Amino acid sequence: MTTQMDEVWEKRTLGEVITSEKYYRWLLITPLLLTLAVFMLYPLFHCLYYSTQRYVPGRPDVFIGLENLRYVLARAEFWAALRINFQVIVVCIIIELVLGLAIALLWAREFRGQNVVRALCLLPLLVSPLVMSMIWAFIFQYDIGPINQLLLAAGLQQVNWITPGWALTSISLITSWQWLPFSIFVLFAGLRGLPRDIFEAAKVDGASPWYTFRRITLPSLMPLVLIIVLLRTMWLIRLFDPLYGTTRGGSGTQSLDWVVFRTSFAYFDMGVGSTMALISLYLTIILCAILFRYLMKALGATK
Amino acid sequence: MRIKAFLFWLVTVIIVFVFTAPLAWIFLTSIKSRPDILHVGIDKLFLFSPTLSNYQHLFQWTLFVRELGNTAIVAIASTVLVMVVSVPAAYSFSRYNTGGGHLLFVTISTRMFPGIVAAIPFFFAFSKLGLMDTHLGLTLLIFYFNMSFATFLLFGFFRDVPEELEQAAAIDGYGRLDVLRRVVFPLIMPGVAVTAVFCLVWSWNEFLYSVLFTKIVARTVSVGLALFWGSIEIQWGPMCAGASIAILPTLLAAWFMQRYIIRGLTFGAVKG
Numbered sequence: 407m408t409t410q411m412d413e414v415w416e417k418r419t420l421g422e423v424i425t426s427e428k429y430y431r432w433l434l435i436t437p438l439l440l441t442l443a444v445f446m447l448y449p450l451f452h453c454l455y456y457s458t459q460r461y462v463p464g465r466p467d468v469f470i471g472l473e474n475l476r477y478v479l480a481r482a483e484f485w486a487a488l489r490i491n492f493q494v495i496v497v498c499i500i501i502e503l504v505l506g507l508a509i510a511l512l513w514a515r516e517f518r519g520q521n522v523v524r525a526l527c528l529l530p531l532l533v534s535p536l537v538m539s540m541i542w543a544f545i546f547q548y549d550i551g552p553i554n555q556l557l558l559a560a561g562l563q564q565v566n567w568i569t570p571g572w573a574l575t576s577i578s579l580i581t582s583w584q585w586l587p588f589s590i591f592v593l594f595a596g597l598r599g600l601p602r603d604i605f606e607a608a609k610v611d612g613a614s615p616w617y618t619f620r621r622i623t624l625p626s627l628m629p630l631v632l633i634i635v636l637l638r639t640m641w642l643i644r645l646f647d648p649l650y651g652t653t654r655g656g657s658g659t660q661s662l663d664w665v666v667f668r669t670s671f672a673y674f675d676m677g678v679g680s681t682m683a684l685i686s687l688y689l690t691i692i693l694c695a696i697l698f699r700y701l702m703k704a705l706g707a708t709k
Numbered sequence: 710m711r712i713k714a715f716l717f718w719l720v721t722v723i724i725v726f727v728f729t730a731p732l733a734w735i736f737l738t739s740i741k742s743r744p745d746i747l748h749v750g751i752d753k754l755f756l757f758s759p760t761l762s763n764y765q766h767l768f769q770w771t772l773f774v775r776e777l778g779n780t781a782i783v784a785i786a787s788t789v790l791v792m793v794v795s796v797p798a799a800y801s802f803s804r805y806n807t808g809g810g811h812l813l814f815v816t817i818s819t820r821m822f823p824g825i826v827a828a829i830p831f832f833f834a835f836s837k838l839g840l841m842d843t844h845l846g847l848t849l850l851i852f853y854f855n856m857s858f859a860t861f862l863l864f865g866f867f868r869d870v871p872e873e874l875e876q877a878a879a880i881d882g883y884g885r886l887d888v889l890r891r892v893v894f895p896l897i898m899p900g901v902a903v904t905a906v907f908c909l910v911w912s913w914n915e916f917l918y919s920v921l922f923t924k925i926v927a928r929t930v931s932v933g934l935a936l937f938w939g940s941i942e943i944q945w946g947p948m949c950a951g952a953s954i955a956i957l958p959t960l961l962a963a964w965f966m967q968r969y970i971i972r973g974l975t976f977g978a979v980k981g
Contacts, residue, residue, distance in 0.1 A: 430801075431805035432807065434801035435802070435807050435808075438794050438795070441852075441853065441856060445849075445853035448830060449829075524967070526728060526729050528964075529729065530731075532910050535916075536914070536934070537931065537956055540935070540948065583728075595980065640821050644823040644825070646917055647916050670825075670829050676829055676833075680829055683829060690822060691818060693821075694818045695814070695818075698818075700978070705864075705865050
């Protein structure tokens with residue numbers, strides 16, 4: 407297909423040779439390749455190198471092979487962090503999918519003011535997660551936070567939202583609040599894309615609404631659900647900002663990225679930090695490979 | 710039917726309230742006096758005498774203005790860099806399938822990587838190169854962070870431009886660069902604009918690299934706001950005043966780009 411373009415252009419000068427099919431596409435992509443070489447390969451090899459070293463600031467590095475990995479895997483803190491990430495991922499995705507689907511179905515019709523309603527609900531998506539988590543920390547505050555004040559006024563018990571029992575739930579709620587619109591509107595786009603005549607046909611055949619939902623709506627939304635699950639999982643593996651604004655890793659909320667952050671930049675144990683960073687990387691790259699296939703399919707591109 | 714409509718609106722209003730109330734709460738708190746913020750009891754929750762003292766504090770006693778400037782400089786510089794690299798690359802990927810998909814995968818995977826993976830090596834490198842706490846250092850990191858996302862999103866936009874158009878222009882005697890300039894660019898401009906706004910927003914909100922790689926000179930707004938969270942007390946008032954100003958551009962972006970937000974966040978997979 408693309409060679410047709412070359413038949414039109416005859417090559418004469420050096421400039422035209424460079425812009426010929428063979429070189430042109432690589433010429434266009436050179437800046438990207440250079441960027442990848444500097445910003446991707448360098449950190450990757452650096453991390454690989456340090457994961458095999460014992461690093462103590464001010465002393466020469468010592469090669470210790472896989473000792474760091476063994477140390478990380480033996481540390482309870484690491485497994486606790488993984489469990490926290492896993493817990494937040496499961497809770498957030500369930501909340502976002504269930505509520506997201508419910509709200510998308512609710513709004514999948516024409517109603518007055520629909521554009522304003524939808525625009526208002528999209529607002530949280532682009533707001534800084536760090537700022538939002540700090541505001542939520544205020545809203546959840548024990549004495550002066552509006553939620554507890556209202557609970558008290560309603561004659562209910564105040565809740566200590568940022569304590570070991572509640573902190574993880576609070577953080578899941580905060581992140582879900584910010585990303586629920588994402589699920590709503592992805593699923594909403596899916597619902598709007600469904601062909602009307604299938605539903606008409608189902609109605610004519612006397613199918614119950616529940617049956618139609620289970621056998622037609624839900625299966626056709628599955629690819630979108632998968633995209634939501636994959637993207638959210640990848641974003642939540644690097645859970646960091648909401649922690650900084652609320653518990654700062656306290657109350658049993660140290661996520662994987664938080665542990666890497668503390669290990670590397672508070673204790674300056676770069677060897678162990680690099681090892682854990684690499685584990686975090688391996689986890690995401692598997693998910694990313696699956697996601698990529700779906701993205702390409704959705705874009706209608708050939709691989 | 711009446712009851713059904715009533716329930717629909719009741720639920721809709723509750724949903725809208727849940728999504729907007731925390732945002733409104735920031736603005737509300739920013740115009741409350743310190744005693745009113747720390748007041749226990751619901752009487753001062755919504756009824757209070759507004760004051761601008763928090764904003765006064767913010768501008769007089771903190772580096773907020775400079776932080777705003779820093780954030781803007783880094784956001785704009787990194788976005789320009791991203792566009793310079795991503796637009797040609799995305800064109801090459803979409804037209805010539807350069808690298809047979811593998812290269813595109815490598816590119817997008819860098820966006821998926823945990824940011825902390827790059828943080829450790831660059832902490833070493835920047836210390837050696839003297840790039841700590843500089844605009845250039847942070848710009849480079851955020852450029853890298855946004856580049857893969859921009860390339861992939863643009864890739865989707867370029868795919869929407871029919872190739873036949875380019876071939877027709879080529880047959881009409883346009884050179885390769887003319888095809889790009891006169892045919893492809895006018896069609897791709899909305900896509901480029903949307904991508905650029907996304908990059909600006911991500912850059913504006915970026916926190917991990919900012920907190921690790923800036924101290925005072927190049928400190929950004931998010932890092933400055935986090936500083937109100939002191940070890941002795943949390944200065945809610947000035948923090949909310951700062952947050953009100955800091956989230957304003959992103960709220961505007963969300964309002965004006967609503968058609969494209971879902972497309973952007975799903976890397977172009979869902980057209981929204």
